[in-house]
Amino acid sequence: MYTVFAGGVGASRFLQGLYEAVDPAQITIISNTGDDVEMFGLHVSPDTDIVLYALAGAVNPETGWGLTGDTFAVVEQLQRFGYQRWFNLGDRDLAMAIHRTRLLHAGVPMHEIVAGLARDWGLACRVLPMSDEPVRTKIFGPEGEIDFQDYMVRLRTEVDVRSVAFAGAELARPAPGVIEALAQSSAIILAPSNPIVSIGPILAVPGIRDALGSSKAKRAAISPIIAGQVVKGPAAKMLQTLGYEVSAVGVAKMYTGLIDLMVIDEQDRALGPQVEALGMRCLVTDTMMTSADRKRELAAAVVAAL
Ligand code: GDP
Numbered sequence: 001m002y003t004v005f006a007g008g009v010g011a012s013r014f015l016q017g018l019y020e021a022v023d024p025a026q027i028t029i030i031s032n033t034g035d036d037v038e039m040f041g042l043h044v045s046p047d048t049d050i051v052l053y054a055l056a057g058a059v060n061p062e063t064g065w066g067l068t069g070d071t072f073a074v075v076e077q078l079q080r081f082g083y084q085r086w087f088n089l090g091d092r093d094l095a096m097a098i099h100r101t102r103l104l105h106a107g108v109p110m111h112e113i114v115a116g117l118a119r120d121w122g123l124a125c126r127v128l129p130m131s132d133e134p135v136r137t138k139i140f141g142p143e144g145e146i147d148f149q150d151y152m153v154r155l156r157t158e159v160d161v162r163s164v165a166f167a168g169a170e171l172a173r174p175a176p177g178v179i180e181a182l183a184q185s186s187a188i189i190l191a192p193s194n195p196i197v198s199i200g201p202i203l204a205v206p207g208i209r210d211a212l213g214s215s216k217a218k219r220a221a222i223s224p225i226i227a228g229q230v231v232k233g234p235a236a237k238m239l240q241t242l243g244y245e246v247s248a249v250g251v252a253k254m255y256t257g258l259i260d261l262m263v264i265d266e267q268d269r270a271l272g273p274q275v276e277a278l279g280m281r282c283l284v285t286d287t288m289m290t291s292a293d294r295k296r297e298l299a300a301a302v303v304a305a306l
Pocket residue numbers: 006007008009010011012013047192193194198222223224225226229230231232233235236287288289290
């Protein structure tokens with residue numbers, strides 16, 4: 001069994017490749033719910049939905065999130081009633097939020113909701129939220145604390161991040177199946193996701209970091225940083241303002257003790273010895289997932305190296 005720690009866009013691209021490279025029934029995904037948000041009274045799980053849509057072949061390939069061909073009539077109409085338009089929730093995307101919210105209000109635990117959604121989208125893999133309990137990523141900038149989606153979407157990451165916290169994490173428990181998956185997997189992969197705000201919240205749920213560290217599985221991470229830059233998103237500037245090295249080595253340092261193999265891009269070949277000096281193997285390969293073939297080839301290379 002393969003277990004993958006997943007954020008949003010970077011993770012979903014890698015998972016599309018893994019889905020092609022191995023038997024999907026052997027894949028368990030642990031999804032970040034730290035950036036879940038209440039919007040218009042609805043519960044939205046951006047990272048989980050990106051992964052579900054991507055694996056169902058329904059994700060908008062231009063944005064990497066949302067549904068292909070979706071429209072935004074509802075959020076536009078809501079402005080008439082004084083709602084702000086900054087959060088782009090598409091009309092068809094709203095159906096997921098309505099369904100999820102209704103089930104949550106009926107007391108259905110998040111892991112059952114996500115399992116049902118994965119079935120409804122026809123997926124053969126297993127998708128688990130990191131926890132049934134709410135954990136919320138908070139960003140502390142010069143003006144104080146803000147919610148993650150406020151930082152990411154409304155303020156377009158134009159905030160100096162001074163620290164990050166995961167509210168509720170200390171009381172959260174791993175969702176049923178998470179610890180078992182980590183114990184029973186032959187391979188665990190940390191997707192090329194933001195290590196601070198996508199993988200960080202998952203590791204902050206008590207028990208998950210220890211289960212990863214002590215798992216007998218072979219464990220790998222793929223660097224989301226290539227040649228000192230991100231493919232998209234705020235990971236690079238976040239690493240920098242928080243005092244981490246903005247490179248594949250910096251990411252490898254954050255995962256030291258948790259992984260056996262660090263996967264870095266061809267462009268970072270020269271960093272291989274520094275990664276290996278941290279006590280892990282290093283696989284150098286093409287990690288830019290620009291086509292279906294490259295996604296599958298990357299996943300196959302990681303699996304083979306593990
Ligand atoms: P988010 O929640 O949408 O920000 O998603 P993630 O945390 O999963 O992904 C964001 C990270 O994925 C960024 O740091 C990107 O650099 C990385 N990423 C996106 N596409 C690729 C790719 O093709 N290759 C690699 N190596 N990283 C990627």
